Amino acid sequence: MEFRYQLTVIGAFAQAIINKEVNNNQFEIAINQPNVKVSWQVTGIRQDPYAEKNRIPNSVPKEPQNVGKYLHPDAYNQPASKGIGYTDSNGSEVNSLRELKATEMKAAVPTTDGSLDH
DSSP: OOOEEEEEEESSOOOEEEEEEEETTEEEEEESSSSOEEEEEEEOOOOSHHHHHSOOOSOOOOOGGGTTOBSSGGGGTOOGGGBTTOBOTTSOBOOSHHHHHHHHHHHOOOOSSOOSOO
């Protein structure tokens, strides 16, 4: 249900449209020029019984204590201290950005050259 179509014309400047929507597992593309290659993708929302009972949410809100933190900070070139579950040198989990900034400020290395490179 709720089909979405994506068409990409290849090798020529041409217009392509969905001339007939999906029906019996078929659809029709119309192009304003002959012999033009079109790449296409059709997606939709599953409507089988399992999918109906087990919808995947688009996004899940973080717990309040994890807002502003990363599950995998290294993937975003962020320090481990910004990760969910990070513990400070005392073994306490850092639960807020305010606590995190205070922890990072204690561990910061002072620089005098004004460079952003460390």
